[in-house]
Amino acid sequence: MIRPTICVTLSGCSVGGMLADAARATAVGADLCEVRLDKLWVTEKKPDPVEINPVSTNGRRSRPAYVPPEYIPKSLDSVDLAASLAAFKGGIDLPVVMTCRPVRQGGYFPGTEEQRIAVLRNAIESEVSWVDLEADIDADVRADLMSLAKGKTSVISSVHFSEEPDSSGEIIQDIEELEGTGEILKVCYATSGRNSALKLFEAAWMMKESESKISIMGLGPCGDWTRIHAPLLGQDIVYSTMETGSHLSSQGKINASDLLIAWEMLEYN
Template sequence: MSLPLICVTLTGCTVDEMVKDAARATAVGADIVEVRLDKLWVIEQEKKPDEDIKSDNDDNKKSVYIPPEFIPQSIDSVDLDSSLVSFRTGIELPVILTCRPERQGGYFPGDEKERINVLTKAIKSGVSWIDLELDIDPKQREKLVKLAGENTKIISSNHFDRLPSSPDEIIDEINEFSEMGDIIKIVYNTDGKKDALKLFDVAWRTKNSENKLAIMGIGAGGDWTRIHAPLLNQSIVYTTMENGWYLAQQGRINTSDLKTAWKLLEYN
């Protein structure tokens, strides 16, 4: 059974923070890292990760995760050219460069024209992989694909801000996207077992597809297809170097925990 690529989405909102996280990812045996360029344009507002809350009807305290707040900054606050050089020289592993728009859950504060300019510079930097959303204007997307050529591979992604529809509808969508990238990445919100089973069903039914796929959820149950990615013939699995009980509720998984799970499940 072949194993998918393990990709670590780097944490942090500065070049230095991401480069340091990339070194940790290299140390645990990741295959590739994702740099979220859009996060360079935000400042993370530190919050206490766990807070004890006691309800009126319950004397027992329970931990509640409070996610950080990301404060957007001006476009000219980032020296993109210098940042791209630092990523190229400071990260040993192959890199996916992503600049996620707000419409797909990202943080880039500028307009689409400015974001296309970021993606253009990212490709010209000679990066191994570029993430291009499937909803980019077709003419603009075609230009970016042509610019990528054979040197930069393409993750064609779509982050749906809704719960998964029926498996048949999702498979139809995947088939529509089949020629649009080297790997098709499909992400839905998940809210428990019912949604997780839909995505697992989609991944199971497409495991012998000619398309290289990465199907996952954000939310409770979203990590099912990540944990069982080798069985489902997924091409790449996104992980994090973060640790915490809250990761499962977000559908995410720590890189070392994923590798341990694969070993216990005898996937490797």
């Protein structure tokens, strides 16, 4: 059973924070790091502490509810992109995936689409190992980026859906529509529990013999099923995090160290 590539999406909203997270990812045995360039244009505001009753009515110690941070946009000129790209190139030992996610697909980049494309073009010109190009980028613009990347930067073709899939067949159709748009085809859906997660699992199982390199994932409760069972499902790349906490499971995410432990326990290694 072939072990999928583990890609750690770096936490933080600054170059320094991401570089520190990259060092941790390298130490635990990750294969790739994803740099979310769009998050350089936001400031993370953590919620104020919430007072809780340490003991619930049944006598058990209760945990505080997880409250996600707020991301406050910054001006476009607040980021020195050239210096940031140089710092990532010199400061991360692992191969890197550069991503600049638009708001329409759950990202944070505050500028126009033309400005975002310029960021992606600069990332490719920095000769990064991988770049994530959304499948819904204007066809002519995307073809230009693909041409620029050819021979030096591999492409992950991605789609992020804000809704749950109707069926496993819909997921397979979405993947088939991505054929030829990148070296790896990545689809991500919202999940709300076992029902939607099973659709992802079934689609991944049905596609495991495909010649295409595929990553099927969910964000939300049970969205981590295809990540945990990626070796069984023939997934080529699995996204993980260096974050820790019980909230990760409800978000469909998994810590990279926990992922490796799970694979060992399930004898996937």
